[in-house]
Amino acid sequence: MKSIAPPLPARADRKSLRRELRRRRRALSPSEQRIAARALTRQLILHFGHSRARHVGLYLPNDGEIDPRAFIAEARRRDLHVYLPVLHPILGNQLWFYRFDVDTKLRPNRFGISEPADRNGPKRPPWALDAVLMPLVGFDRQGGRLGMGGGFYDRTFAFKRLAPQRPPALIGLAHEVQQVESLPMASWDVPMDAVITPARHLACKPRGVIERTQPRAVFFGRYRLANRRHGRQRTSGWMR
Ligand SMILES: Nc1nc2c(c(=O)[nH]1)N(C=O)[C@@H](CNc1ccc(C(=O)N[C@@H](CCC(=O)O)C(=O)O)cc1)CN2
Numbered sequence: 001m002k003s004i005a006p007p008l009p010a011r012a013d014r015k016s017l018r019r020e021l022r023r024r025r026r027a028l029s030p031s032e033q034r035i036a037a038r039a040l041t042r043q044l045i046l047h048f049g050h051s052r053a054r055h056v057g058l059y060l061p062n063d064g065e066i067d068p069r070a071f072i073a074e075a076r077r078r079d080l081h082v083y084l085p086v087l088h089p090i091l092g093n094q095l096w097f098y099r100f101d102v103d104t105k106l107r108p109n110r111f112g113i114s115e116p117a118d119r120n121g122p123k124r125p126p127w128a129l130d131a132v133l134m135p136l137v138g139f140d141r142q143g144g145r146l147g148m149g150g151g152f153y154d155r156t157f158a159f160k161r162l163a164p165q166r167p168p169a170l171i172g173l174a175h176e177v178q179q180v181e182s183l184p185m186a187s188w189d190v191p192m193d194a195v196i197t198p199a200r201h202l203a204c205k206p207r208g209v210i211e212r213t214q215p216r217a218v219f220f221g222r223y224r225l226a227n228r229r230h231g232r233q234r235t236s237g238w239m240r
Pocket residue numbers: 059060061062063065085095110111113135136147148149150151152153
């Protein structure tokens with residue numbers, strides 16, 4: 001697994017950054033991808049092992065993205081409901097999240113990425129999810145995210161800009177080579193709450209960041225406590 005990303009031009013604009021970072025993740029070999037996916041799954045199991053999340057959005061990998069599919073089976077075993085993003089037919093460039101069960105039929109969207117085919121299937125609006133595992137092209141330690149350029153996740157989770165503490169928790173999933181020192185942020189960008197890579201869980205803070213490189217068990221007590229203290233805002237029981 002490659003762990004240190006070569007430096008990028010300091011003031012690279014979003015377009016050239018996107019091109020370079022997409023090239024990096026596509027350049028990972030199938031065996032590097034497999035190793036990364038396996039390690040990512042372990043990180044996700046640790047994370048969700050002590051979270052109260054019940055409804056979690058994730059994605060099917062495309063264009064060299066880190067593959068979270070092995071977590072889907074684990075999630076189901078742990079009574080987590082898993083949802084996939086579907087391009088909203090009317091609301092331009094927004095996402096809805098449809099349940100992904102073992103028998104869910106898929107069909108490719110206009111980008112060739114599979115999504116649940118049945119529009120009458122069970123779904124949740126974005127604000128009724130507990131956590132969303134997001135694909136990304138690039139990330140920084142402050143929660144900056146560079147995506148594919150459609151603005152889908154930014155539009156869908158724009159409500160988080162006014163209330164950053166509200167669910168869902170926005171968690172980026174990434175290969176190490178996708179980290180950059182600092183991303184140029186735009187006014188519409190919605191910061192991520194955390195980033196999970198095969199090696200690390202970064203809790204992003206608007207200023208600074210807590211990086212956990214120690215075994216997670218050291219933190220369990222404190223995180224459990226923190227969860228209880230703040231409680232988990234229950235979202236509406238909206239569900240089809
Ligand atoms: N796996 C995954 N699913 C996702 C996203 C993602 O980034 N990854 N999205 C995150 O927003 C949304 C889809 N957005 C996307 C935007 C552009 C391209 C893309 O491949 N663009 C091509 C041109 C494709 C074309 O128009 O034919 C490119 O730029 O090369 C893919 C997904 C929803 N689902």
